[in-house]
Amino acid sequence: MSRQLYKRLRLDEYKLRDAITGIRDLHNLADPVGVVQIHREIDAGLIMKRITCPLGVLGVIFEARPEAAIQIAPLAIKSGNGVILKSGKEAKHSCEVIVKVIKQGLSNTIVSPDIVQLVKTREETLKLLKMDRFLDLIIPRGSKSFVRFVQENTNIPVLGHADGICHLYIDKAADMEKSVAITVDAKAQYPAACNAIETLLIHSSIAYGFLPPIAAALQSLNIELRGDKTTRDILPNIAVATDYDWETEYSDLILAIKIVDSLEDAITHINHYGSKHTDTIITEDSKAAEIFLAMVDSAGVYHNCSTRFADGFRYGFGAEVGISTQKTLPRGPVGLEGLVTYKYTMVGNAHIALNYTGDNAKSFTHRDL
Incomplete structure (x- = not known):
């Protein structure tokens, strides 16, 4: 085993302490789901809102860092997402215990323990990458070759970085x-x-x-x-x-x-x-x-x-699901804000688009509420 691999696998008291501190910091952050980002009157009685919501189901595939499971699962839970974790074979025993503990914790809450899952084999990983009807985002954490492999073998959107130069x-x-x-x-x-x-x-x-x-x-x-x-x-x-x-x-x-x-x-x-x-x-x-x-x-x-x-814990995000080097959002260490999207809701009272076109078209008010 290489020196680098050993250091990544080693879950010592310091890594564990930081992971626990991160979870407690995450607990104190505001709920990212259900936030009204835009509240606007389009016209009298026609109200539009942009509201944050979960992405859905995350597939997080990581190599030899068992603490990643401790960081990622609470971020998924806090942002309202389900998460399927896959660790490298070198870390599988640690991750089995970590996921077991997380499920035990969730069993005492209103959140179903089933929202956190662990897959264990390479065959399951390959199946996961083909489940574009059911997974909304893949997050690979590992070597350049590993991230490239994931990017080239799935149609699911991928968040991650191939290099850290x-x-x-x-x-x-x-x-x-x-x-x-x-x-x-x-x-x-x-x-x-x-x-x-x-x-x-x-x-x-x-x-x-x-x-x-x-x-x-x-x-x-x-x-x-x-x-x-x-x-x-x-x-x-x-x-x-x-x-x-x-x-x-x-x-x-x-x-x-x-x-x-x-x-x-x-x-x-x-x-x-x-x-x-x-x-x-x-x-x-x-x-x-x-x-x-x-x-x-x-x-x-x-x-x-x-x-x-450059780390989600050190940025005050509680933890991170990974670091994104893409130009589009999210970018850098990805915490809660990178695991939610938004939807537009509109409530009217028999409003129709026809009334806003033609010679006698009504005008929009576009008034922020």
Whole structure:
């Protein structure tokens, strides 16, 4: 078993504590169902509302993270959805116990325990992907190849991201102490996470001063460094970085480093090689930060903080069903708001469209109530 797989499978007291805290935070959030988003008089006696409602049934397929079941089931319950969970075979025993406990909890409420289901085999997963009449959304959580497999084998809408290629750019106006601390956290705190950085970009004017202490801090934690030619002029003992490294999600103790000549070069690199997940800039120049935040095309764009904050629990969502890197909504960590849709209701009194056309057409009032 690889080191990354072991870390994902391990449900230690800290992961469990965070999961429980997330559920309690979720409990305190407002009910997302039945919210009136628009309340409008179309004409006297003709009233339209837009009201939030559940999506229906979610199919959530995840690999080796048993805590995902703890995060996802309460989000589905709170948003009024049914959920069918499928874990990787490595996590199936943990997930069986977790789902059993969730069902026991639901048995003491007005909510049916049957709204949470667990499927266990690959054959059941393949059947699930073909159930487009019954499932409303598929959420895959796992490797790039796994997410692509799901996307290519179902007609059901899929929410997810295929890659987590996150960047940290150290600008010419960066603070040294902040740069070291944030780089180490963004890479080493949990390298297997999709919000850990895979590439470090650093401005050429400060590279000779900043790179050695950053490299020393990373190497003391057994991070393997790979660099472009200019980086290796400063750090001659590290491996060569190629185009492959700029487009790879390692999910491991490996970091690619590139020297850039400007903020614009950094933004261009990120928008070309990134996966639209989360990217951050370290700088004391507020104008440079403003440009970076506006021009980097990612779901999360940060200033002077670690990419590791890209998480539904840390955003105050209670938990997340996954992270979406698509341009359409929902985007970023997906909590309750991403699991509801809306419908339009209209109540009238013998109103007909014919009266609003022709020479003597009535006018709409379109008055918000």
